[in-house]
Amino acid sequence: MSDTQKQVLLEVKGLTMDFGGLRAVDSIDLTVSAGEIAALIGPNGAGKTTFFNCVTGIYTPTGGDVLLHPQGKPTRRVNGKKPNVITTLGMARTFQNIRLFSDMTVLENVMIGRHCRTNTGLVGAILRGAAARREEQETVEFGYHLLEQVGLAEFANEYSKNLPYGAMRRLEIARAMATEPFLLLLDEPAAGMNPQETDELDALICRIRDEGKIAILLIEHDMKLVMNISDNIHVMEYGKKIATGTPQEIKDNPKVIEAYLGEEADA
Amino acid sequence: MEYFIELFLSGLTRGSIYALIALGYTMVYGIIQLINFAHGEIYMIGAFVAYIVCGVLTIYGFHGVSILIIAGLLAIVYSCAYGYTLEKVAYRPLRGAPRLSPLISAIGMSIFLQNYVLLAQTPDFLPFPALIPDFAFMEPIAHIIGSAELVILVTTMVTMVMLTLLIKYTKIGKAMRATQQDMSMARLVGVNVDRVISTTFIIGSALAAIGGVLVASYIGQVNFYIGFLAGVKAFTAAVLGGIGSIPGAVIGGLVLGLTESFAAGYVSSDYEDVFAFGLLVLILIMRPAGILGKATKQKV
Numbered sequence: 294m295s296d297t298q299k300q301v302l303l304e305v306k307g308l309t310m311d312f313g314g315l316r317a318v319d320s321i322d323l324t325v326s327a328g329e330i331a332a333l334i335g336p337n338g339a340g341k342t343t344f345f346n347c348v349t350g351i352y353t354p355t356g357g358d359v360l361l362h363p364q365g366k367p368t369r370r371v372n373g374k375k376p377n378v379i380t381t382l383g384m385a386r387t388f389q390n391i392r393l394f395s396d397m398t399v400l401e402n403v404m405i406g407r408h409c410r411t412n413t414g415l416v417g418a419i420l421r422g423a424a425a426r427r428e429e430q431e432t433v434e435f436g437y438h439l440l441e442q443v444g445l446a447e448f449a450n451e452y453s454k455n456l457p458y459g460a461m462r463r464l465e466i467a468r469a470m471a472t473e474p475f476l477l478l479l480d481e482p483a484a485g486m487n488p489q490e491t492d493e494l495d496a497l498i499c500r501i502r503d504e505g506k507i508a509i510l511l512i513e514h515d516m517k518l519v520m521n522i523s524d525n526i527h528v529m530e531y532g533k534k535i536a537t538g539t540p541q542e543i544k545d546n547p548k549v550i551e552a553y554l555g556e557e558a559d560a
Numbered sequence: 561m562e563y564f565i566e567l568f569l570s571g572l573t574r575g576s577i578y579a580l581i582a583l584g585y586t587m588v589y590g591i592i593q594l595i596n597f598a599h600g601e602i603y604m605i606g607a608f609v610a611y612i613v614c615g616v617l618t619i620y621g622f623h624g625v626s627i628l629i630i631a632g633l634l635a636i637v638y639s640c641a642y643g644y645t646l647e648k649v650a651y652r653p654l655r656g657a658p659r660l661s662p663l664i665s666a667i668g669m670s671i672f673l674q675n676y677v678l679l680a681q682t683p684d685f686l687p688f689p690a691l692i693p694d695f696a697f698m699e700p701i702a703h704i705i706g707s708a709e710l711v712i713l714v715t716t717m718v719t720m721v722m723l724t725l726l727i728k729y730t731k732i733g734k735a736m737r738a739t740q741q742d743m744s745m746a747r748l749v750g751v752n753v754d755r756v757i758s759t760t761f762i763i764g765s766a767l768a769a770i771g772g773v774l775v776a777s778y779i780g781q782v783n784f785y786i787g788f789l790a791g792v793k794a795f796t797a798a799v800l801g802g803i804g805s806i807p808g809a810v811i812g813g814l815v816l817g818l819t820e821s822f823a824a825g826y827v828s829s830d831y832e833d834v835f836a837f838g839l840l841v842l843i844l845i846m847r848p849a850g851i852l853g854k855a856t857k858q859k860v
Contacts, residue, residue: 409750418730
């Protein structure tokens with residue numbers, strides 16, 4: 294990647310999360326730069342999702358710093374901030390399991406995400422002045438535009454619970470993108486997808502990075518996907534980070550192989 | 561037949577008021593799974609504010625419909641302020657607490673508000689002026705439906721249609737539905753959940769105030785205790801329709817009102833509550849989640 298636009302967007306320093314006596318995340322350092330696709334991998338139970346939860350404000354970390362550096366704006370320390378505040382600052386996420394608003398239409402799901410960028414309040418909504426109507430119209434158009442990007446425009450008025458599985462996954466990504474983030478956190482976006490859907494997802498993630506100018510940090514178990522698209526890979530095991538590097542470096546790292554396959558037996 | 565229609569319309573009137581108040585219960589329950597027992601008191605405060613405003617305006621020579629509109633608007637403003645404060649003071653600090661704690665807080669607020677009005681105003685029944693005039697065009701059918709009943713029906717129906725549109729089509733409506741379905745996810749897509757909850761209380765309180773003013777004017781008296789009775793009935797309506805469901809609250813209210821009206825008309829008014837609650841028991845046996853309620857799976 295070109296070194297000219299290596300601005301750091303997310304900087305995590307010494308992040309630690311304890312649950313009672315259990316240290317689920319142990320002083321993790323991690324950065325994500327503009328234009329980067331970074332992956333966080335590790336065996337089940339390594340603390341990857343806990344890490345995401347700490348960064349996005351669902352948990353308040355026990356220790357360490359989570360710093361957001363939005364381009365052209367001052368740095369913000371976001372430990373313990375409410376998730377909606379963090380989202381408004383420009384970091385969005387999806388979940389491992391699907392968490393769409395299932396009784397709302399596909400379009401409404403996306404519009405909800407966009408609403409944190411609009412101004413109409415209760416009074417405006419009741420009076421429906423020109424400004425409120427224009428804003429709502431813009432939100433609808435924006436929503437359609439996003440749905441086209443992820444290939445869901447034809448389902449706009451379906452209830453999201455009626456979508457096929459792969460489409461639900463893409464809708465989750467679209468909804469997160471509707472909040473206009475500069476950094477998108479994806480928690481196992483390919484979980485449960487068939488190989489063809491995974492390939493499409495692969496292309497979609499690259500498109501988001503290239504066209505949307507959004508950096509991406511993802512947790513994924515599908516190694517083919519991870520190796521294909523990542524610029525950098527971070528490996529966690531038992532709450533600690535054991536390796537960082539390019540896909541090739543990670544493939545050749547004995548510690549990583551050990552974490553995944555167990556220690557090599559003496560033959 | 562005429563008697564039947566009369567009972568039907570009076571049941572509809574009664575039911576639409578129950579529905580209006582039940583909406584406040586059901587919206588709050590839908591979003592934070594709290595039965596806001598102090599909701600009836602908001603209704604009572606709405607009626608009391610209207611009473612006081614009426615007294616003042618009458619001195620200044622206003623009359624009839626103009627008083628009704630000014631008193632109604634002020635009652636709405638006051639009730640909204642009370643509803644907003646109630647949530648902020650009594651429920652928000654308990655957001656992470658087990659469900660029983662805010663429930664007890666709600667009962668406490670109900671008792672507090674009743675006694676506050678009792679001490680600050682009076683324990684007596686106060687005469688509330690009939691603000692809704694008898695319209696001339698209603699003359700031919702006045703024995704079937706009175707002007708006051710007509711005004712109540714029309715106002716509640718218009719209010720409920722507006723609420724439906726608000727929830728279906730506006731930004732705040734979508735945010736409310738999203739919060740209801742998955743609060744933590746709503747936060748993650750940037751919805752300010754605390755503000756959504758406040759707004760829900762404000763909307764519910766406004767509906768209760770409208771109900772309070774209309775009923776006080778129709779029945780002709782107010783008292784610090786009216787909120788409790790109205791609250792119990794409206795809560796019953798909300799449960800009947802399926803608590804958490806907005807169309808459910810409307811249907812529950814109307815079913816309850818009609819049952820009471822027919823029981824009072826064909827059996828005896830002493831038995832109207834027996835029929836109303838008997839119906840509640842029957843429906844809950846057959847459909848434990850209420851008429852439109854969805855059986856929810858407990859999340860583990």
